[in-house]
Amino acid sequence: MVGWEVPIGAAIAFAAGAIGTGWAQSRIGAAGAGAIAERPETAGTIIILEAIPETLVILGFVVAAMILLMVE
Amino acid sequence: MDYGYINARMRGMKSRLLSHRELDDLIQKPDLDSLIADLENSPYREEVIEARGQLLGILCIEYALRENFTRTFRKIQNFAKQEEAEQYIIIFLHRWDVQNIKTILRGKNIHVTSDEILSCLVPAGEMDEATLKELLKQPDLRAVIDLLATWRIRYARPLTGAYPEYLKTKDLAVLECALDRYYYTDALDSVKAPGPNNGLIRDFLRLEIDVVNLKTVLRMVRDRVDAEDAKRYLIGGGRQFDERKLAELLTLTSIEDVVKALAATPYRFLADIPEPALRTQKISIIEKELERFLIKKGVGAFLLDPLSVASVIGYFWAKYNEITNIRIISRCKTADVSPELLREELVYV
Numbered sequence: 067m068v069g070w071e072v073p074i075g076a077a078i079a080f081a082a083g084a085i086g087t088g089w090a091q092s093r094i095g096a097a098g099a100g101a102i103a104e105r106p107e108t109a110g111t112i113i114i115l116e117a118i119p120e121t122l123v124i125l126g127f128v129v130a131a132m133i134l135l136m137v138e
Numbered sequence: 139m140d141y142g143y144i145n146a147r148m149r150g151m152k153s154r155l156l157s158h159r160e161l162d163d164l165i166q167k168p169d170l171d172s173l174i175a176d177l178e179n180s181p182y183r184e185e186v187i188e189a190r191g192q193l194l195g196i197l198c199i200e201y202a203l204r205e206n207f208t209r210t211f212r213k214i215q216n217f218a219k220q221e222e223a224e225q226y227i228i229i230f231l232h233r234w235d236v237q238n239i240k241t242i243l244r245g246k247n248i249h250v251t252s253d254e255i256l257s258c259l260v261p262a263g264e265m266d267e268a269t270l271k272e273l274l275k276q277p278d279l280r281a282v283i284d285l286l287a288t289w290r291i292r293y294a295r296p297l298t299g300a301y302p303e304y305l306k307t308k309d310l311a312v313l314e315c316a317l318d319r320y321y322y323t324d325a326l327d328s329v330k331a332p333g334p335n336n337g338l339i340r341d342f343l344r345l346e347i348d349v350v351n352l353k354t355v356l357r358m359v360r361d362r363v364d365a366e367d368a369k370r371y372l373i374g375g376g377r378q379f380d381e382r383k384l385a386e387l388l389t390l391t392s393i394e395d396v397v398k399a400l401a402a403t404p405y406r407f408l409a410d411i412p413e414p415a416l417r418t419q420k421i422s423i424i425e426k427e428l429e430r431f432l433i434k435k436g437v438g439a440f441l442l443d444p445l446s447v448a449s450v451i452g453y454f455w456a457k458y459n460e461i462t463n464i465r466i467i468s469r470c471k472t473a474d475v476s477p478e479l480l481r482e483e484l485v486y487v
Binding site (some may be wrong): 100 | 146
């Protein structure tokens, strides 16, 4: 039987990753919108840049999953 | 407030400014017609085509440059609307109002036709073309100032205050100096609150005040104006020169002495100007160097914090410099100046 601290730990790991991703994407999104407005040919690069912070939330998800699955 | 968006747009717009090589290509053009044809393949395309339908030669280029400048800054103002950056952009645009009023006053003072004055105006500030045209319809200086006062345009106040003195001296510099002083005092007042962006704008304004004051000092020394009398034309609030330092400079007797006295300041680069040029008491070379200094400092703002108003300041100066360079090239083409000499006149940033 796991205690309450395990799901809380998993939630923190996932939430921190999600918040970080959200913040980074908002900044990249705003700057990217500005860049695309002036130079539409940069759209492909901007989409890739916008996706990079997703790694943060994926990492958070993996850590959360590991906490839930590996901690007995 | 997201400066990321504004910064990205500014950098995108900067990437479309003419490069060193493109300016060189313009310099190599044999005449004005080929210069205009080349500008049609540049970011000035729309304005040049519009101008070509109504004007010829140098007037066509001047019109296209003016329109492009006005549209560019209207665009920047529009995408920064209701953002903190807008108030800073407005500070920069107000100087075109001051410049336009000065041009109208100068034109009216020497009785130039309204069309000629209109061709020299840049309606990039708060006063649009219709307002400026209405001002041009006025018969004399007094009427222009009265109309500004009737419309409650802020610049009426300094002009009304300085008008009695102008009537006594008949020196237009009195009105122009009052306008400059009002502009800089008002601009500094609007950014006096602490904060990184306010500090940035304040620094640039204070640098400009220094340069304006230095130019005034040089003119006063050249014309041997009495130091006490000359003090009236100085503007307070500079970064490097306070009232006492400027008063000391005004007591010097020659341009060379002024340049020597600047050795311990950031303006020591003026000492590199060849001495024979200084001895002729011609200050245009020094003024050009000061302008170059100001432009380089302004464009250097691009290297400051990208999440601040710095990129707007950098773009403002870069665009201003590009327009000035194209104007110099087109004017020199009409005067048949050699490409080598022309290159020396341009400011590359």
